[in-house]
Every structure is written in C-alpha cells, then in structure tokens.
Amino acid sequence: MPLDDILARIRTAETAAGRAPGSVTLIAVSKVQPLDRVEAVLQAGQRVFGENYVQEAQAKWPALRDRFGPVSVHMIGPLQTNKAKVAMDLFDAIHTVDRPSLAEKLARLAQDRGRAPQMFIQVNTGAEPQKAGILPGDADAFVATCRALDLPVVGLMCIPPEGEDSAPHFATLAAMAARNGLTGLSMGMSGDFEAAIAAGATHVRVGSAIFGARAYG
Numbered sequence: 742m743p744l745d746d747i748l749a750r751i752r753t754a755e756t757a758a759g760r761a762p763g764s765v766t767l768i769a770v771s772k773v774q775p776l777d778r779v780e781a782v783l784q785a786g787q788r789v790f791g792e793n794y795v796q797e798a799q800a801k802w803p804a805l806r807d808r809f810g811p812v813s814v815h816m817i818g819p820l821q822t823n824k825a826k827v828a829m830d831l832f833d834a835i836h837t838v839d840r841p842s843l844a845e846k847l848a849r850l851a852q853d854r855g856r857a858p859q860m861f862i863q864v865n866t867g868a869e870p871q872k873a874g875i876l877p878g879d880a881d882a883f884v885a886t887c888r889a890l891d892l893p894v895v896g897l898m899c900i901p902p903e904g905e906d907s908a909p910h911f912a913t914l915a916a917m918a919a920r921n922g923l924t925g926l927s928m929g930m931s932g933d934f935e936a937a938i939a940a941g942a943t944h945v946r947v948g949s950a951i952f953g954a955r956a957y958g
C-alpha cells in the first residue's frame with residue numbers, strides 16, 4: 742500500500758479518536774526489505790524507520806543517511822547487551838529495554854556519552870514465555886529502576902500475542918503508562934495500528950502494509 746494511503750489511514754484514526762492530527766508517529770519497519778523498496782519509501786518522504794537487527798541496521802543506514810539526510814531510525818527488536826554500544830550510536834530510539842542488565846548497560850553508556858536515544862520499555866503484556874519484555878507485574882518497578890539509572894524513558898512498547906484481539910493489550914499498556922507518568926506508547930502494527938491509535942498509541946510500527954510481505958517466515 743502506498744505510503745500516502747497509510748498516512749491517510751493514520752490521520753483518519755487520529756481524528757476518529759479525537760486526537761490532534763500528527764500526534765502519531767509512523768515508524769516504517771524496514772527490516773529484511775530489499776533496498777529498492779526502502780529507497781522508494783525514502784523518496785516518498787518518510788524519515789522515521791524501524792529495524793530489528795543491529796547488524797542489518799548498521800549495514801544499511803549510515804549510507805542511506807549520507808544520501809537522504811537525517812533519518813530517525815528506531816530499534817524495535819530484542820537488543821543483546823553486547824550490541825548495546827553500537828545501538829546507542831546508531832539509533833534515535835530504542836523500544837526494547839526489557840531487563841535490568843540491559844538498562845544498566847545502556848545507562849553506563851549514556852553517562853559516558855552525555856546523550857542517549859529515547860528509550861521505551863517493552864512489556865510482555867501477554868506474559869508469553871517465548872517473548873521478550875518485562876512481565877506486566879514487574880513493569881512499575883522496572884520503570885522506577887530505569888528512572889533511578891537516569892535512563893531517558895519516554896514510554897512503553899508491546900507486541901500483543903498473535904491471533905488474539907490486540908485491543909485489551911493496548912488498553913493495558915496505556916493504563917500502565919498513565920499510572921507511571923509516561924506519555925509514549927509504541928503499539929500497533931500493520932494489522933492493528935488503527936486500534937492502537939484509538940487506544941492512545943503515539944508510535945505505530947508498520948512494516949508489511951507499506952513495503953509488502955517480508956521474504957522470510
């Protein structure tokens with residue numbers, strides 16, 4: 742679907758939810774997409790992208806930033822602690838802070854640099870054993886831990902269980918953010934970004950609806 746159509750759907754969803762136009766940031770998820778598709782979306786004017794793998798992002802974005810100018814790239818995949826350093830220098834936001842050891846590592850790096858990307862805490866709202874994210878019952882304490890470390894936490898992120906209605910997960914995440922005084926909500930993908938906007942999403946992460954199916958899984 743053309744980028745403009747996705748942007749129009751976002752505007753419609755914002756209006757329907759009584760939210761200001763432009764209050765939702767579209768993150769175009771470009772992981773494992775062929776370069777020509779990514780370039781086409783850059784040509785169309787999109788300047789915020791999401792990646793899941795540090796190495797792939799590192800191979801792709803420095804050259805694209807040289808050609809297209811400033812592009813905001815968000816890390817939305819699980820982050821290994823040993824990749825934290827590269828991630829700090831490459832990304833404008835990290836959506837997947839999900840455990841104390843990673844938070845401590847990122848905080849140390851932020852201190853050294855005197856700057857850091859915006860951070861979102863990933864919450865495993867479905868408590869799925871195979872999925873990353875802090876468990877819902879541990880989330881409030883983890884927000885406090887991150888704040889004590891001076892990490893610039895701006896919001897929460899979730900990936901609802903596949904095959905379930907996303908809406909209750911979005912509502913849970915929104916309530917959790919509100920009670921912790923966090924305004925950022927990274928939620929909603931190709932199949933459910935309008936429901937996420939209705940529930941208060943500030944960042945939607947849309948891949949296949951923009952770029953077409955990924956060539957794996």
Ligand SMILES: *Cc1c(COP(=O)(O)O)cnc(C)c1O
Nearest residue numbers: 770817930931946947948949950
């Ligand atoms: C791949 C991915 C997306 C995009 O998914 P689509 O269904 O292609 O829109 C969004 N968020 C995360 C965390 C992802 O890994």
